[in-house]
Amino acid sequence: MKKIAQSLIPQFLSCVGGAMDLFVPVRMSGAANWGIWDKNRTVDLDTLKTVKSPKDVFFPQCQTMYTVHHADAGYTIDPMKLTSQPFCVFGIRPCDVRALTVMDQVFLAEPEDTFYRARRENAILLSLACHRPAQTCFCSVFSIDAAQSDGADVMMWMIGQDLWLEGQTDKGNGFLEQFSELLEDADDGACVEEEKESIRAITRKLPYSGLSLEGWGEGRTDEKFDDPNWEQLSDACLACGTCTFVCPTCQCYDIKDYDTGHGIQRYRCWDSCMYSDFTLMAAANNRTTQMQRFRQRFMHKLVYFPTNNDGMFMCVGCGRCVDRCPQSLNIVKVIKTMEKGREEEQA
Amino acid sequence: MQELINRAKELLADGTVARVLGWKKGDFVYNPEPHIFTSAGELEKDFIYDGFCGANLSKYMIRASRMEGKTLVFLKPCDTFSFNQLIKEHQVDREKAYIIGVGCKGKLDHRKFQERDLGDIESISGIRMMDECDVVHVTTIYGDKADLPFADVMLERCHYCKTKDHQIFDEKMLGSRETTDKDGDRFDEVRRIQKMSPEERFSYFRSELSKCIRCNACRNVCPACNCLHCVFDNTNYDTAQKANADSFEENMFHIIRTLHVAGRCTDCGECSRVCPQSIPLHLFNRKLILDMDELYGEFQAGSDTQTPGPLTAYTLEDPEAGAGLERSRG
Numbered sequence: 001m002k003k004i005a006q007s008l009i010p011q012f013l014s015c016v017g018g019a020m021d022l023f024v025p026v027r028m029s030g031a032a033n034w035g036i037w038d039k040n041r042t043v044d045l046d047t048l049k050t051v052k053s054p055k056d057v058f059f060p061q062c063q064t065m066y067t068v069h070h071a072d073a074g075y076t077i078d079p080m081k082l083t084s085q086p087f088c089v090f091g092i093r094p095c096d097v098r099a100l101t102v103m104d105q106v107f108l109a110e111p112e113d114t115f116y117r118a119r120r121e122n123a124i125l126l127s128l129a130c131h132r133p134a135q136t137c138f139c140s141v142f143s144i145d146a147a148q149s150d151g152a153d154v155m156m157w158m159i160g161q162d163l164w165l166e167g168q169t170d171k172g173n174g175f176l177e178q179f180s181e182l183l184e185d186a187d188d189g190a191c192v193e194e195e196k197e198s199i200r201a202i203t204r205k206l207p208y209s210g211l212s213l214e215g216w217g218e219g220r221t222d223e224k225f226d227d228p229n230w231e232q233l234s235d236a237c238l239a240c241g242t243c244t245f246v247c248p249t250c251q252c253y254d255i256k257d258y259d260t261g262h263g264i265q266r267y268r269c270w271d272s273c274m275y276s277d278f279t280l281m282a283a284a285n286n287r288t289t290q291m292q293r294f295r296q297r298f299m300h301k302l303v304y305f306p307t308n309n310d311g312m313f314m315c316v317g318c319g320r321c322v323d324r325c326p327q328s329l330n331i332v333k334v335i336k337t338m339e340k341g342r343e344e345e346q347a
Numbered sequence: 348m349q350e351l352i353n354r355a356k357e358l359l360a361d362g363t364v365a366r367v368l369g370w371k372k373g374d375f376v377y378n379p380e381p382h383i384f385t386s387a388g389e390l391e392k393d394f395i396y397d398g399f400c401g402a403n404l405s406k407y408m409i410r411a412s413r414m415e416g417k418t419l420v421f422l423k424p425c426d427t428f429s430f431n432q433l434i435k436e437h438q439v440d441r442e443k444a445y446i447i448g449v450g451c452k453g454k455l456d457h458r459k460f461q462e463r464d465l466g467d468i469e470s471i472s473g474i475r476m477m478d479e480c481d482v483v484h485v486t487t488i489y490g491d492k493a494d495l496p497f498a499d500v501m502l503e504r505c506h507y508c509k510t511k512d513h514q515i516f517d518e519k520m521l522g523s524r525e526t527t528d529k530d531g532d533r534f535d536e537v538r539r540i541q542k543m544s545p546e547e548r549f550s551y552f553r554s555e556l557s558k559c560i561r562c563n564a565c566r567n568v569c570p571a572c573n574c575l576h577c578v579f580d581n582t583n584y585d586t587a588q589k590a591n592a593d594s595f596e597e598n599m600f601h602i603i604r605t606l607h608v609a610g611r612c613t614d615c616g617e618c619s620r621v622c623p624q625s626i627p628l629h630l631f632n633r634k635l636i637l638d639m640d641e642l643y644g645e646f647q648a649g650s651d652t653q654t655p656g657p658l659t660a661y662t663l664e665d666p667e668a669g670a671g672l673e674r675s676r677g
Contacts, residue, residue: 029554031624051624052560061560062590135375135467135488207374207488236381236407240564241589242623258592269590272562277582326564326621327402328378336374 001192002165002176002183009045009163012182013037013090019178021087023057025050037090045091045158048134049320053096053248057089058119059103061245062269065115065255069263082118088175091128091156094149095139095316099248100125101151102316105309106251124175126165127152129199136319138208138332144316147199157195164192208317208332212339216302218311224303225295229337234294236327241272243321243330244297249314252278273297298334348476351421351520352394354447356387358419364445365416368407370400376471377457381407383418396421396521398474398483401454401502403617405429405439406570412440420444423451424523425504427514428613428649429570434515435652436611438573448513450521452480453497453505458625460485460500465493473497476521501526504616504629507533514650533614537633552598558624559597561589565618565628571608571648578603605631610639610656613649638674642666 004012016022017037026035027044034054035041066079100120107116130137130146139146148155153172157164164186167173176183203209216224244250254271257264271278273296279286287293305314315331322330355367371382372395381402384390403426411418422430427448433439455474460466465485473483474497483495498506511523540548563579566572578584579600591597614636618628639646643657643665654660 029558029626031558033558033624051558062592132489135469205488232383235383238564238567238621240562240567240621242560242562242564242621245560245562246623254589256592265592267590267592269592272589275563275589276576276580280582322378324623326568326623328373328380333374333380 001186001189002180003162003186004165004183006158006161006163008182010043012179013043014039015179015182016088016090020085023054023087023089025091045128048093048130048132048137049318049323051320051324052246053099053318053320054089054092055096055099055103055248055251058100058123059107059116059251059253059270062267063115064265064267067260067263067265071262075263080115082114083122084118086122086124088124088126090126092125092152093130093318094127094146094152095137095144095318096248097125097127097149097151098139098142098144098316099318102249102305102312102314103251105305105312124154124171125149125152126154126156126172126175129155129157129195131158131195131199133199133202133206134319134323135207136322137203137206138211138317138319140203140206140209141211141213141317142313142315145200146203147196157192159191159195164189166192208319211332211335213302213313213335215339216335217306217313218303219307220303221299221307224299224338227338230291230295233329233334233337234291237274237290237294237329238326239274239276239290239293240326241274242324242326244272244274245270246320246324248318248320249301249316250297273300298331301331302335348394348396351396351447351449352390354518354520355384355390355394355419358445359385359387359390363417364419365414366411366418367394368404368411368418368420370395370402370404370421373399376468376474377455377460383407383411396449396476398452398455398480398497399457401456401620403429403568403570403615405433406568406573408439408444409433409573412438412443414443417443417445419447421447421449422513422516423449423454424511424513425451425509425613425615427516428509428647429615430649431514431652432611432613432649433570433573435649436573441652446513446516446518448516448519450476450519450523451505451508451511451526452476452478452524453501453508453526455483455497455500456502456620460495463493463495463500465491465495480524498526498528502616502620503627504614504619506531509614509647515652534633534637536627536630537637540630540634555626556598556601558626559591559601560624561591561597561600562623564621564623565601566604568617568621569604569608570613570615570617571611572604601628601631605635608632609635610646610658611648612636613647638671642670642674 022037024037025032025044027042032044032047032050033052069076107113127149133146153169155166167176252271253268255268273293301314358364367384370379371393373379377399379395405426467488469488470486480497486492505526506528508527612632616629639657646657
């Protein structure tokens with residue numbers, strides 16, 4: 001176990017940022033979002049939930065895949081280089097770490113996504129425990145521990161004036177070794193155990209902690225697809241993409257060409273099932289109403305994805321959509337409403 | 348609030364309306380959602396109208412206008428401007444709406460609670476229509492308690508409320524309370540930005556807009572953005588609705604949107620309320636409102652259903668096209 005005084009964190013980040021690409025939550029124009037560290041930027045480790053998740057670090061919202069250049073001699077095609085240097089993701093929350101495991105199911109399955117794999121393999125994840133989870137958090141519903149992320153290379157706890165760090169993998173221990181100068185050796189950390197217990201106790205009492213996923217998951221397609229509640233649940237949906245873009249697990253994307261005038265840039269960008277051209281095909285669109293698009297989002301997360309991935313849900317309970325939906329619709333309301341419907345049916 | 352429920356039930360029961368467009372209780376105090384109620388039982392159980400019911404319901408009336416029978420819609424004073432404007436643009440059918448103009452004592456901004464570390468609201472009082480709405484008492488799930496002046500946690504737009512008089516209604520219910528800041532002017536911030544050097548101004552907007560995630564919430568909530576198919580949703584262009592193909596595209600999106608709603612924007616403030624990144628989008632619209640006021644005389648979109656807007660009317664006294672250029676050169 002290592003620790004560092006909070007006041008030395010900027011110096012520590014400066015060391016890391018000088019040696020490798022360092023991603024941190026950055027406060028800019030009043031909002032916290034993930035960005036690359038720079039000595040002029042304001043690092044924000046206090047905000048529990050960045051607006052967008054760190055998904056961008058692994059799967060950027062917009063990413064050029066290759067360029068085609070037209071010259072006199074013909075065409076040249078340049079694929080974008082894959083990440084080959086280790087980089088650090090500092091302060092990622094346990095739910096967002098689990099979200100990577102969810103995305104792995106898609107991007108690391110055959111055919112493997114080489115861009116994603118390169119990012120994933122070179123990333124050193126330093127996860128920060130959630131000292132004060134929010135009312136909208138429900139990670140525990142998906143068996144995620146806000147006090148300790150098992151998928152992180154280094155686990156961190158902010159306790160009083162100190163940040164405690166514990167290596168969890170070889171990669172993580174190597175990182176702590178590399179930047180050991182500013183870190184002091186600490187005891188086994190009784191206070192860390194206390195902090196973990198405190199976080200877990202809070203998590204158990206959060207209002208959404210009792211949310212039941214019974215009735216969702218593998219093989220529920222027929223039952224849920226025709227549920228009469230979709231209509232009223234989606235009535236107020238604006239068809240904006242906020243929920244999908246702040247979501248750490250939504251991973252649908254589109255591929256487009258940008259005409260540079262003398263060639264093309266083929267890029268991919270996040271898509272949103274809320275948008276009218278989502279999965280638009282040459283013949284037509286198979287989803288023509290907002291109810292159908294709305295249903296697609298939640299069926300994908302709670303039924304189709306688990307059906308294809310051994311029961312794993314495509315939600316980690318980060319609660320960003322609960323916070324950000326302009327009209328206050330969200331996955332929790334969907335789950336609760338249908339649960340209620342089931343209860344009434346059984347009664 | 349019970350009187351609203353009772354009246355809605357009456358109008359449903361006597362067949363005046365087929366449905367009721369209002370706000371449904373959320374699972375937290377701060378997240379009620381717009382909802383269509385179709386039964387007395389549902390109204391009794393779930394209807395709510397309090398300080399967190401900020402959503403402007405007028406745009407939903409575009410869809411409701413195509414439904415069978417009348418829809419009872421609750422509109423706050425500022426929402427009625429949007430409704431009038433939608434009538435002017437032939438987007439809603441006046442005959443399909445039964446409008447209850449509801450009073451307003453200012454609407455709350457949950458993010459202002461979050462900024463004060465009071466976002467995890469377990470209980471709150473002082474936000475019902477029967478309350479004075481001067482002070483909000485809040486208790487969080489962590490046991491923190493605070494008494495906040497209502498004005499401190501109010502949506503930005505309410506500080507510059509146009510009026511508490513409904514512009515269109517069939518009947519009015521519940522009283523309002525003045526929320527406007529006495530010394531404030533809604534153009535103060537615009538004037539402050541106008542005074543910046545071009546470089547400062549450019550970097551201010553670049554910084555704000557760099558947060559844009561192209562979620563289109565501002566566009567989709569905007570009553571003036573009522574195109575059936577937005578130009579940004581056209582898949583035949585290099586511009587995409589969902590991502591920035593280059594580093595200026597999100598800026599372009601907002602500039603185009605502002606210009607397209609110019610003269611039609613009622614300054615309802617929904618764009619800024621819904622932006623997940625808290626970009627002060629209303630400032631763009633106010634800048635154009637200020638410019639149009641100066642060039643063509645004061646005009647408030649949505650104050651009636653007839654008067655042509657400054658950009659759709661032509662008079663011989665209109666400034667010449669070069670006037671804008673001259674202004675920009677100072």
